[in-house]
Amino acid sequence: MSQTFTLDGQSIPFADGQTILQAATAAGVFIPHLCYHPEFKPHGSCKLCTVKVNGRHTASCTMRATPGMTVESNTEDINAERRSLVQMLFVEGNHFCPACEQSGNCKLQATAYQLGMMSPHFDHFFPSRALDASHPEVLLDFNRCILCSLCVRASRDVDGKNVFALSGRGIKTRLIVNAGSGRLADTNFSPADKAAGVCPVGVFLKKRRGFAVPIGERRYDKAPIDSIAEEI
Amino acid sequence: MTANDMSPDVVAGVVDRVVARWRGDPTCMVQILREVQEACDWISPEAIDRLQTALGVPRTKIEGVAGFYSFFYLRPRGQYRILFSDNVSDRMLGSQALLERLCHNLWIEPGKVSEDGLVSVDRTSCTGMCDQGPGLLVNNLAITRLDAGRIDEIAERVRNRVPLAEWPAEWFRVEDNIRQPGILLGHDMQPGDALRAALALGDDGPAALIEAIKKANLRGRGGAGFTTGLKWLACRNAPLKPGQGRVIVCNADEGEPGTFKDRVLLTSYADLVFEGMTLAAYAVGARRGFLYLRGEYRYLLEPLTAVLERRRRDKLLGAGILGLPGFNFDIEIHLGAGAYVCGEESALIESLEGKRGTPRNRPPFPVTNGYLDQPTVVNNVETFASAALIALKGADWYAAIGTRQSAGSKILSVAGDCARPGLYEYPFGVSVRQVLADCGATNTQAVQISGPSGVCVGPEEFDRVIGFEDIPTAGAFTIFDDSRDMFEVARNYVHFFQHESCGFCTPCRVGTSLLKNLMDKLHNGCGSPYDFAEIEKLNLLLQSMSHCGLGHTACNPVLDTIKKFRPAYEKRLVQKDFTPAFDLDRALAAARQMTGRDDAAAHLVKATSGEDA
Numbered sequence: 001m002s003q004t005f006t007l008d009g010q011s012i013p014f015a016d017g018q019t020i021l022q023a024a025t026a027a028g029v030f031i032p033h034l035c036y037h038p039e040f041k042p043h044g045s046c047k048l049c050t051v052k053v054n055g056r057h058t059a060s061c062t063m064r065a066t067p068g069m070t071v072e073s074n075t076e077d078i079n080a081e082r083r084s085l086v087q088m089l090f091v092e093g094n095h096f097c098p099a100c101e102q103s104g105n106c107k108l109q110a111t112a113y114q115l116g117m118m119s120p121h122f123d124h125f126f127p128s129r130a131l132d133a134s135h136p137e138v139l140l141d142f143n144r145c146i147l148c149s150l151c152v153r154a155s156r157d158v159d160g161k162n163v164f165a166l167s168g169r170g171i172k173t174r175l176i177v178n179a180g181s182g183r184l185a186d187t188n189f190s191p192a193d194k195a196a197g198v199c200p201v202g203v204f205l206k207k208r209r210g211f212a213v214p215i216g217e218r219r220y221d222k223a224p225i226d227s228i229a230e231e232i
Numbered sequence: 233m234t235a236n237d238m239s240p241d242v243v244a245g246v247v248d249r250v251v252a253r254w255r256g257d258p259t260c261m262v263q264i265l266r267e268v269q270e271a272c273d274w275i276s277p278e279a280i281d282r283l284q285t286a287l288g289v290p291r292t293k294i295e296g297v298a299g300f301y302s303f304f305y306l307r308p309r310g311q312y313r314i315l316f317s318d319n320v321s322d323r324m325l326g327s328q329a330l331l332e333r334l335c336h337n338l339w340i341e342p343g344k345v346s347e348d349g350l351v352s353v354d355r356t357s358c359t360g361m362c363d364q365g366p367g368l369l370v371n372n373l374a375i376t377r378l379d380a381g382r383i384d385e386i387a388e389r390v391r392n393r394v395p396l397a398e399w400p401a402e403w404f405r406v407e408d409n410i411r412q413p414g415i416l417l418g419h420d421m422q423p424g425d426a427l428r429a430a431l432a433l434g435d436d437g438p439a440a441l442i443e444a445i446k447k448a449n450l451r452g453r454g455g456a457g458f459t460t461g462l463k464w465l466a467c468r469n470a471p472l473k474p475g476q477g478r479v480i481v482c483n484a485d486e487g488e489p490g491t492f493k494d495r496v497l498l499t500s501y502a503d504l505v506f507e508g509m510t511l512a513a514y515a516v517g518a519r520r521g522f523l524y525l526r527g528e529y530r531y532l533l534e535p536l537t538a539v540l541e542r543r544r545r546d547k548l549l550g551a552g553i554l555g556l557p558g559f560n561f562d563i564e565i566h567l568g569a570g571a572y573v574c575g576e577e578s579a580l581i582e583s584l585e586g587k588r589g590t591p592r593n594r595p596p597f598p599v600t601n602g603y604l605d606q607p608t609v610v611n612n613v614e615t616f617a618s619a620a621l622i623a624l625k626g627a628d629w630y631a632a633i634g635t636r637q638s639a640g641s642k643i644l645s646v647a648g649d650c651a652r653p654g655l656y657e658y659p660f661g662v663s664v665r666q667v668l669a670d671c672g673a674t675n676t677q678a679v680q681i682s683g684p685s686g687v688c689v690g691p692e693e694f695d696r697v698i699g700f701e702d703i704p705t706a707g708a709f710t711i712f713d714d715s716r717d718m719f720e721v722a723r724n725y726v727h728f729f730q731h732e733s734c735g736f737c738t739p740c741r742v743g744t745s746l747l748k749n750l751m752d753k754l755h756n757g758c759g760s761p762y763d764f765a766e767i768e769k770l771n772l773l774l775q776s777m778s779h780c781g782l783g784h785t786a787c788n789p790v791l792d793t794i795k796k797f798r799p800a801y802e803k804r805l806v807q808k809d810f811t812p813a814f815d816l817d818r819a820l821a822a823a824r825q826m827t828g829r830d831d832a833a834a835h836l837v838k839a840t841s842g843e844d845a
């Protein structure tokens with residue numbers, strides 16, 4: 001790993017084929033992200049990880065590092081743009097942190113704190129999205145879905161089941177499950193699936209396990225998201 | 233019981249027939265879904281059940297794809313599915329009143345299906361009939377030149393359940409409206425001439441052809457203007473993995489509102505286009521070609537299929553083209569299904585592969601990793617047609633036409649406020665003023681060039697010229713006279729982008745909706761300088777953070793009109809201080825509709841200023 005690029009003035013080593021985000025994470029530098037997960041092929045859709053490479057905006061999760069490139073990430077301007085994206089995700093769905101079982105474990109919430117988001121800013125869309133409580137062990141609450149497709153990728157690429165997919169288009173894009181009835185109970189989903197554990201927000205909720213760890217003692221309650229190493 | 237009900241056995245029969253026709257190939261999913269819907273009127277759960285087994289793909293994949301395209305219906309939409317073209321030029325010709333008239337005649341609401349399940353009426357993005365609008369699609373077939381009389385006759389035929397085949401052919405007639413032909417629209421090439429000229433160069437033919445295309449300085453006509461010769465060369469030189477081949481794709485997904493030149497090229501100049509594709513195949517060594525035709529031009533499928541068939545008979549397609557051993561190439565037509573984003577080349581390739589039309593992460597680019605990961609040339613219809621002329625008449629002849637930076641000609645789709653809408657072909661370098669004079673436009677306030685993703689020019693800029701060095705364009709040239717409200721024009725375009733956003737990336741998916749809401753807020757009289765600042769801020773965010781060109785350009789109509797027609801916006805900022813977009817009286821509309829009341833007592837007195845609200 002003799003090659004390097006510059007990230008906010010710091011020299012970052014990288015191996016061939018590594019993306020900017022991968023190399024930065026390995027070097028202990030945090031770049032905000034939601035749809036990226038180290039175990040899956042980068043998707044590049046949430047755009048939270050956008051950086052400026054030689055002055056141009058690009059998603060750092062999909063852009064491969066090249067020797068000598070100059071990358072800006074932790075700047076006032078870029079963080080303001082990222083904050084707007086997080087605000088967009090908040091108003092697009094129905095995110096009520098104080099009453100949410102995922103509060104403290106939610107990456108969207110933790111990223112909002114990290115970026116200093118003080119209000120949703122935009123008018124809420126208040127979409128009408130149904131719950132799917134059909135499965136005996138897992139509840140799906142689509143109100144919180146941010147369309148990152150991590151469960152889609154996990155179910156397809158790891159579980160080999162294709163339980164989840166995105167359908168619709170534009171603002172009407174939505175998560176669907178693999179059943180004619182549209183119900184999770186009618187799929188071959190299992191709570192042990194990889195797909196059940198990768199949601200960065202709170203779409204997947206284990207039944208009868210609510211608030212097992214009190215709010216205030218959860219992952220991001222204890223330390224902000226930018227201080228915690230990526231789980232592998 | 234709806235009129236769409238078919239027995240599961242019949243549906244299964246349809247699905248099996250269609251799947252067999254497409255070789256049971258899941259990469260043809262979009263075509264399979266289209267043909268199933270053409271036979272069944274919608275894509276029912278029973279149809280999906282059968283597709284799942286016949287194609288061996290999960291249901292999520294089928295519903296994911298079907299849900300992406302506007303023209304695929306996962307719920308019944310009637311035997312007659314009527315979609316009014318909602319481009320700004322259709323609106324200027326009175327499409328709104330005609331839509332209301334049809335709904336009134338049929339006793340239905342826009343967007344909903346009639347209670348007997350017979351008919352639905354809704355809006356769709358520009359159908360490419362701007363020079364002969366207002367237009368609509370009925371079961372994806374185009375009807376042009378609508379007026380009140382025609383609307384009433386349509387309603388009568390729907391009510392009497394007259395099959396579409398028995399509707400007057402005159403309604404479906406689409407004119408070419410060629411007002412000014414140039415080297416393309418006035419060409420005299422016979423099918424095969426350009427290919428024979430290229431083959432006459434002998435063993436060095438492919439390299440010499442690419443050299444000629446480069447020397448002619450041909451640049452892509454889809455808007456981006458990439459050098460065609462370099463694209464072909466990159467594809468030719470791209471390494472192949474075992475089992476791979478090179479692919480030629482013609483982008484005929486002419487979705488930019490106000491553009492219709494590819495429709496005419498494919499109606500009356502299809503040989504020129506197919507010849508250009510075949511030349512590209514010869515140059516890069518491709519065996520497989522696709523014409524990706526927008527779903528709005530469904531009526532062109534049979535005529536184009538016949539042209540391909542004739543060219544096969546004449547040895548201009550197929551194995552051993554013009555008797556040259558090893559020169560094997562054929563073209564398959566794929567139809568789009570109502571998704572503007574598929575005009576973006578990587579989204580188009582996704583759609584060709586039977587997927588949701590989401591733009592890919594780039595790099596890698598299609599020239600190295602395109603259709604099924606193979607090296608792929610994607611060019612616009614007009615680019616291929618121009619390439620054929622270059623092969624026939626030579627690079628020097630072509631390069632001498634137009635300007636130094638922009639060689640050759642450009643076909644403009646002229647519509648809006650002018651006496652003679654239609655196609656005008658000019659050498660590059662023509663001024664906006666000249667085009668306006670030729671088409672008989674008077675009192676022109678603005679011209680939207682290259683559609684909503686292009687630029688809006690005002691009178692002080694009419695001496696600017698069409699060309700890559702000044703105003704590049706994919707072809708749309710929409711004219712607004714001084715009676716038009718440029719804020720409303722921009723609002724129509726914002727609605728378009730919101731409808732067409734693919735939803736993949738956050739800034740475009742949410743940002744285009746926020747922008748639409750803000751423009752509607754101004755329209756509804758709740759706008760303040762705060763909202764104006766928000767609109768500008770959102771546009772800049774879309775420009776910098778979006779995944780593809782759609783998001784990057786979705787802000788153009790607004791930023792341009794703000795810059796050039798600021799009074800049209802300021803007029804809308806009627807509130808001094810921030811005023812919520814929520815309007816209680818408007819929110820009660822649903823209650824009024826349910827109770828069938830619209831009298832004065834059913835309305836709240838509306839606040840007139842920010843202070844009172």
